Amino acid sequence: MALYHLSATTISRSGGRSVIAAAAYRAGTRLIDPAGLAWDYTRKRGIDHSEVLLPEGASPLLTDSQYLWTTVEEAETRVNARLAREFNFALPVELNKPDQIGLARAFAARLVAEGMVVDLNCHHLTGKNPHAHIMATTRLVAGSGFGAKERRWDRKSSLLEWRKALADLTNECLANWAAGVHISAPRVDHRSLAAQGIARVPQQRIRPGILSLAKRGFQWAVDFVRERRLPIPTANLNPAPIAPEVPHAKSAFQFLRNFLEDWASAEMGGVHGRLGGGCGGDGRHTTTTEDLLRGIALAGIGENAGRWLATRGGGKAQWPGVDHGLGGRASQVAMAGGSNIAGSMGENREGNEATSEHGPVRPAEPLLGRAYR
Numbered sequence: 001m002a003l004y005h006l007s008a009t010t011i012s013r014s015g016g017r018s019v020i021a022a023a024a025y026r027a028g029t030r031l032i033d034p035a036g037l038a039w040d041y042t043r044k045r046g047i048d049h050s051e052v053l054l055p056e057g058a059s060p061l062l063t064d065s066q067y068l069w070t071t072v073e074e075a076e077t078r079v080n081a082r083l084a085r086e087f088n089f090a091l092p093v094e095l096n097k098p099d100q101i102g103l104a105r106a107f108a109a110r111l112v113a114e115g116m117v118v119d120l121n122c123h124h125l126t127g128k129n130p131h132a133h134i135m136a137t138t139r140l141v142a143g144s145g146f147g148a149k150e151r152r153w154d155r156k157s158s159l160l161e162w163r164k165a166l167a168d169l170t171n172e173c174l175a176n177w178a179a180g181v182h183i184s185a186p187r188v189d190h191r192s193l194a195a196q197g198i199a200r201v202p203q204q205r206i207r208p209g210i211l212s213l214a215k216r217g218f219q220w221a222v223d224f225v226r227e228r229r230l231p232i233p234t235a236n237l238n239p240a241p242i243a244p245e246v247p248h249a250k251s252a253f254q255f256l257r258n259f260l261e262d263w264a265s266a267e268m269g270g271v272h273g274r275l276g277g278g279c280g281g282d283g284r285h286t287t288t289t290e291d292l293l294r295g296i297a298l299a300g301i302g303e304n305a306g307r308w309l310a311t312r313g314g315g316k317a318q319w320p321g322v323d324h325g326l327g328g329r330a331s332q333v334a335m336a337g338g339s340n341i342a343g344s345m346g347e348n349r350e351g352n353e354a355t356s357e358h359g360p361v362r363p364a365e366p367l368l369g370r371a372y373r
Contacts, residue, residue, distance in 0.1 A: 004188035014080035059144035
């Protein structure tokens with residue numbers, strides 16, 4: 001069944017994000033940022049198509065991702081500058097791989113026609129979740145560099161036009177596919193349920209990790225899904241510890257953080273700032289393990305948090321990079337259910353591991369003690 005999905009966000013310095021890291025991750029390549037850090041995602045799987053599309057009159061130099069995004073970084077001088085606009089959209093599973101790429105390129109061409117330089121990457125086209133990422137520039141092209149910001153692209157009306165354009169292109173591709181197999185063509189609609197006249201409450205997005213834990217019988221995950229009126233897979237009455245789901249320290253941190261983002265969005269009306277956090281020495285927002293565990297306690301899952309932490313408190317072999325005392329200390333925070341929940345959820349720096357020419361760049365404190373900054 002064809003589904004419609006398009007999300008549009010911006011990548012900005014105010015969020016502590018790196019446009020170089022984002023481009024490297026989406027293309028599965030290795031790029032070096034202006035600070036000399038190398039972002040290497042050459043081992044990332046599932047990337048089926050990558051290319052850079054240029055508007056008329058742009059320099060061919062901009063087809064190189066390293067040159068493109070380094071030039072974007074150098075064109076921005078503000079500490080809170082918006083570096084790129086990102087589109088993430090679904091591709092119909094009914095289409096074959098060439099047609100999926102053709103659809104993604106057609107939508108990218110729509111943005112290029114407005115003057116954007118587009119970095120297109122298609123992921124998992126033969127899997128269950130075929131989708132595409134587009135990173136587009138926020139400035140007009142000027143020779144081999146960039147000129148003024150195009151404010152028209154910031155308008156809501158432009159976003160609505162792009163959403164409609166993707167829906168029209170998708171329906172056109174689905175119609176061609178249906179004609180070839182002699183069935184009625186499925187259709188997608190970019191409008192909200194209310195605009196379509198459908199009297200149904202929109203469902204909230206629940207990350208796959210939470211559905212997996214609900215299937216294994218973790219009660220807090222089961223309750224979380226049931227409250228959102230979604231079907232629960234067959235439960236496992238003897239669930240294994242959470243630890244195997246998060247095999248190393250950094251993914252454990254991200255796992256907890258992702259859950260709390262979902263929970264905060266549902267229970268606090270999207271006010272993520274109540275989960276905790278602070279500012280690092282460089283002024284960027286950070287989130288510590290204690291902040292996450294206070295949020296877990298607030299969410300009513302402290303018991304599972306304590307059990308999970310107990311699995312890693314005993315030695316470095318199972319949890320490399322984590323000091324021995326952190327497990328017990330953080331368990332106490334989780335079980336105590338900290339009440340001073342204030343600050344702002346920070347955003348981990350995007351990427352697997354930052355490296356320089358002299359080897360990995362690691363934080364000075366324990367990996368689970370503070371997010372990458």
